[in-house]
Amino acid sequence: MTTAEAFQRARRPEQKLQRRDAILGAARELARRDGVRTVSLAGIAAEVGIHKSALLRYFETREQIFLELTAEAWRDWTRALHAGLGSASPGSASPGSASPGSAALVADVFARAFADRPLFCDLLAHTPLNLERNVSPEAVRHYKLTSLGAVDEAAALVARVLPALRMAEAREFVATLASLAGSLWQIANPAPALAELYASDPALAQACVDLAPRLRRTAEILLAGLEAAGGQGQSN
Amino acid sequence: MTTAEAFQRARRPEQKLQRRDAILGAARELARRDGVRTVSLAGIAAEVGIHKSALLRYFETREQIFLELTAEAWRDWTRALHAGLGSASPGSASPGSASPGSAALVADVFARAFADRPLFCDLLAHTPLNLERNVSPEAVRHYKLTSLGAVDEAAALVARVLPALRMAEAREFVATLASLAGSLWQIANPAPALAELYASDPALAQACVDLAPRLRRTAEILLAGLEAAGGQGQSN
Numbered sequence A, B: 001m002t003t004a005e006a007f008q009r010a011r012r013p014e015q016k017l018q019r020r021d022a023i024l025g026a027a028r029e030l031a032r033r034d035g036v037r038t039v040s041l042a043g044i045a046a047e048v049g050i051h052k053s054a055l056l057r058y059f060e061t062r063e064q065i066f067l068e069l070t071a072e073a074w075r076d077w078t079r080a081l082h083a084g085l086g087s088a089s090p091g092s093a094s095p096g097s098a099s100p101g102s103a104a105l106v107a108d109v110f111a112r113a114f115a116d117r118p119l120f121c122d123l124l125a126h127t128p129l130n131l132e133r134n135v136s137p138e139a140v141r142h143y144k145l146t147s148l149g150a151v152d153e154a155a156a157l158v159a160r161v162l163p164a165l166r167m168a169e170a171r172e173f174v175a176t177l178a179s180l181a182g183s184l185w186q187i188a189n190p191a192p193a194l195a196e197l198y199a200s201d202p203a204l205a206q207a208c209v210d211l212a213p214r215l216r217r218t219a220e221i222l223l224a225g226l227e228a229a230g231g232q233g234q235s236n
Helices: A003-008 A013-034 A041-048 A062-085 A100-115 A118-129 A137-161 A167-188 A192-200 A202-207 A211-229 B003-008 B013-034 B041-048 B062-085 B100-115 B118-129 B137-161 B167-188 B192-200 B202-207 B211-229
Strands: none
Touching (some): A013 A041, A013 A118, A041 A062, A062 A118, A100 A118, A100 A137, A100 A211, A118 B167, A137 A167, A137 B192, A167 B118, A167 B167, A192 A202, A192 B137, A211 B167, B013 B041, B013 B062, B013 B118, B062 B118, B062 B137, B100 B118, B100 B211, B137 B167
């Protein structure tokens, strides 16, 4: 019996779960090492040691595997936000009377929660571009409920620490920063040849981005802007 | 003589330029119709009516063709900003004494300059993710000088209309909004099956994004945040 046959013959639920986990684990490791864009279904199957057709009993497509990893990453990211903000005291509730200390804390915790999770950031850029386009509507629906739930959970933490923000504004902050984390991570992690070019050419110095400080600064600007725009009739 | 041979035999500089333009034009039309992600080198060659090997005399890779279209789109976009902001009067120069009318104008002109250019937005998301990763360093350098130049030109327009912002802050505004335009466009333009799903499922309503209003609102928040954060020691 070949490995592929053995894999196909996993019949008991716990065996199936183990194999599912092995596939996700292999995809995770390859994507961390080489970047999401370079990892193929065949590469994942080879890493697990099975045939592609056996893998397709567990996942529809390469994209479904990565969408599942993205859902997992959103949950892990909300745990980091709870750890960083769960015990923070609420700042001032009145808009305009800014709570710079609390806003700086929120900006710092969010910037680190993204920057500490390079695979999550890489996946975030691929999600609307590729991952949501080659899976069944049911798989996207499942993923979207997870990501929207994570955004809501994160927004509730922000609104608790910064009571001057309404939930709708806190959601805007979270969704905007998540979009930026995806695209800025790609800019901050150029191909090696490109990184050399940036380092060697002063005219291109501005093309370089350092992810954590850039996200922290943009988070601070967004929070200051939302506080300043607050009370101007945004609905919740 | 086949079409491919005729193409290969373009020797005069003006013939070569014509053929280069024909390739760029075909790539532009295919990408507008089907999205950047689906267009292949073979598809572009077929649209022009030549063999892939003939096309490779003009461009290194598919990615170089799209990088060239992105550079062209940056230039077209700066022209739209000049048209929208060139004759606007400068607002107040003192930070904090916000110039809401001028900021609203800047936000509106930027939001429309992106939203009116769907191919530009699509390309912006693909640039750091894919396009810059499969071309020579020289081609990336050429592209980067164009994009950095366009960001500078756009930032100078913003700083003129909103003198409370320093050039470094105006550049932050432009670069952040451009990153967001790329990723939000992808979210605002889901695959047809996904668009149906969003429309039919109230739990997913928040996953929908309307590009122009979202960019306008985020631009306003960024400008308000930069004005509020102004004078806090940002260097130029």
